[in-house]
């Protein structure tokens with residue numbers, strides 16, 4: 001008979017047992033469930049609601065169950081419905097009477113909210129850690145290729161030359177923001193619902209703050225109805241995970257493009273590529289594609305939870321049981337994707353010659369030629385038109401701006417003199433963009449220092465969680 005079976009005359013219909021059970025999912029929360037129960041029992045004893053002997057038997061019994069689960073010696077039975085009842089039933093089987101007293105002043109509603117918040121804290125911490133691993137790989141690759149230049153793109157058309165390190169660091173900043181979004185999700189989860197009981201609090205003299213403190217929460221949820229029905233902290237985690245997945249997907253997309261024959265900017269190591277079962281020559285960026293593809297399931301988890309929550313009246317509803325699978329899946333997907341991406345970036349070969357060669361097409365110096373005229377007094381809009389005509393001439397002749405003669409330039413404007421040739425040199429164009437956050441080597445070096453510094457700060461944030 002189920003732990004709640006007292007008022008029933010018959011068992012549940014065949015099929016609903018499995019349908020209603022969350023054990024296959026929430027068994028992954030056994031550590032949190034045991035920690036929550038030990039904190040609850042200790043608090044009950046401190047408040048004189050439970051004897052010290054009962055508390056000790058409960059805590060020892062729970063420790064033994066945890067050891068058995070971790071040794072793979074615990075048999076989960078779907079008839080127990082969820083992790084809370086699986087552990088409580090086993091505890092009672094092992095220690096008898098004392099086990100039956102554990103649930104005093106507690107409901108599965110505040111119990112599951114507590115377990116889920118503890119798990120959300122653990123998972124967001126692990127996700128934060130994984131973002132750092134990828135950022136270290138990105139900044140190391142940036143530093144290792146400090147002088148490499150490639151075409152910068154807008155609309156996927158050649159625009160202006162940029163340093164490869166600048167390009168890679170753009171991604172490092174995305175994952176930096178993800179770290180902080182995940183930290184916000186961590187903070188949202190870091191409030192204890194324990195003691196809210198089923199929905200209204202309890203008549204036992206519980207010390208909610210004691211239990212909260214011993215579980216490492218920063219505060220207690222101030223409203224018992226909100227405590228058992230709020231899953232905003234999971235939405236925060238899902239959103240932070242979704243943005244991280246989007247950033248991973250953009251980087252993956254660039255790796256797929258860059259490793260194509262058309263680009264050839266990057267060669268992935270064998271360890272992060274796969275072959276084709278029919279075409280012997282193939283080397284495919286499968287793992288970048290898979291990371292891009294996994295974005296769908298992460299977004300799906302966010303939308304699933306939003307939809308699950310939208311019609312729920314206060315307070316606990318069984319619909320909430322659908323909250324944990326997505327949390328676990330998103331965290332697992334993001335942690336693994338970040339790890340694989342870090343390995344891929346860290347072992348990739350960036351083909352500097354191919355990138356530089358690509359800068360020869362697309363008239364990348366055009367903006368600088370217009371700036372040249374504007375700096376000599378021509379209004380920029382006019383200069384833009386003059387250079388536009390020069391580009392048209394190049395297109396007709398099938399050449400680049402660097403192939404035009406000084407007479408061609410002078411015919412377009414008498415503001416041109418011989419030093420225009422220097423303005424067409426790709427490294428000089430890059431070196432001239434000295435704005436803070438710009439692509440000049442010194443500016444990018446400064447930027448890399450900022451990324452390194454933020455990594456140290458964030459390692460300290462993690463160590464404090």
Ligand code: ARG
Nearest residue numbers: 022082108109112318320321
């Ligand atoms: N397995 C349930 C869940 O994950 C635990 C809480 C069930 N509470 C209840 N009153 N049925 O949400």
